[in-house]
Amino acid sequence: MELLKEVVPRLSRLAVIGTSTQPAAAQVKRQIELAAGALGVKLQYLDVRGPNDFETAFREASKGHADAALWQVGGNVASDYRKKIAELAVKSRLPAIYEQRATVEAGGLMSYGVSFPDLDRRAATYVDKILKGTKPADIPVEPPTKFEFIINLKTAKQIGLTIPPNVLARADKVIR
Numbered sequence: 001m002e003l004l005k006e007v008v009p010r011l012s013r014l015a016v017i018g019t020s021t022q023p024a025a026a027q028v029k030r031q032i033e034l035a036a037g038a039l040g041v042k043l044q045y046l047d048v049r050g051p052n053d054f055e056t057a058f059r060e061a062s063k064g065h066a067d068a069a070l071w072q073v074g075g076n077v078a079s080d081y082r083k084k085i086a087e088l089a090v091k092s093r094l095p096a097i098y099e100q101r102a103t104v105e106a107g108g109l110m111s112y113g114v115s116f117p118d119l120d121r122r123a124a125t126y127v128d129k130i131l132k133g134t135k136p137a138d139i140p141v142e143p144p145t146k147f148e149f150i151i152n153l154k155t156a157k158q159i160g161l162t163i164p165p166n167v168l169a170r171a172d173k174v175i176r
Contacts, residue, residue, distance in 0.1 A: 001035045001097075003112055003149065004068045006167050008095050011039075011068055015061035015094070017046045018072030028072060048073045051081050058092045069096040071103070082106035086155070093159045104150045104175065109159070111150045118146040148172040 005011050016032055018025060029045075036043050044064045046057040061069055069089065071078075078085060079102075086107035089096040098104060099113040122142070129139055152175040156163050168174060 001032070001039060001041065001070065003110065003167065004070065004095065004097050005039050005041070007110070007161065007163055008068045011041055013042045013044060013064065013066050015044045015046055015057075015064065015066035015069040016072060017048055017057045017061070017069055019049060019074070019077055020047045021049065022074065032070065032072075048077065050077060051084075054081065054085060054088055058088045058094065061094055062092050066094060069094050071096055071098045071108075074099065078103075082108070090155060090158050095156075095159060095161055101148060101150045101173070104152045104155075107152065107155055109152055109155045109161070111148075113147060114144040115146040115148045119144060151175065 001014070004014070014036065016029075018028070022028075033043065035041075044061065044066055046060050048054060048057050058069075071085070073085075082103045083106040086103060086109075089108065095109050098108050098111040100116075101111050101113070104111045126136075126139055130136055149171050150173045151163055151168065151171045153163065154175060
């Protein structure tokens with residue numbers, strides 16, 4: 001949310017597009033509310049349970065005068081529709097941030113999330129330990145340690161948004 005606030009300084013109303021039935025939805029909602037309170041941002045929650053809800057969510061975000069969107073729809077609900085989701089955000093002229101870089105590579109504005117290549121490398125160390133005889137229960141669970149920030153300048157241009165140089169400098173990847 002801080003990144004969105006830097007990219008959209010006038011951010012006062014944020015559409016949070018998510019799926020209320022996901023297991024961690026309530027916990028994620030609390031964290032989003034804490035961040036919004038600290039930044040003085042009002043939230044508009046939009047529930048997406050399947051691909052048929054995408055257009056409605058973006059339309060409602062526009063009607064609700066959202067300045068930006070935080071995309072929290074995960075798993076199979078959204079993974080096959082990344083390009084469509086990015087196109088709907090651009091059509092709505094709504095700066096949006098996603099959790100996965102794949103959505104930005106499909107045309108989304110920006111993402112901040114776990115580095116999946118890093119998780120894959122770390123998973124290999126678990127497999128190695130198990131193959132060498134360590135019991136899985138004896139291996140501590142470790143949270144992700146590497147996150148990545150991706151920006152798509154083509155999309156920024158399409159929606160008439162200028163990304164500040166200090167934000168660009170922090171990006172792990174910039175799509176031009």
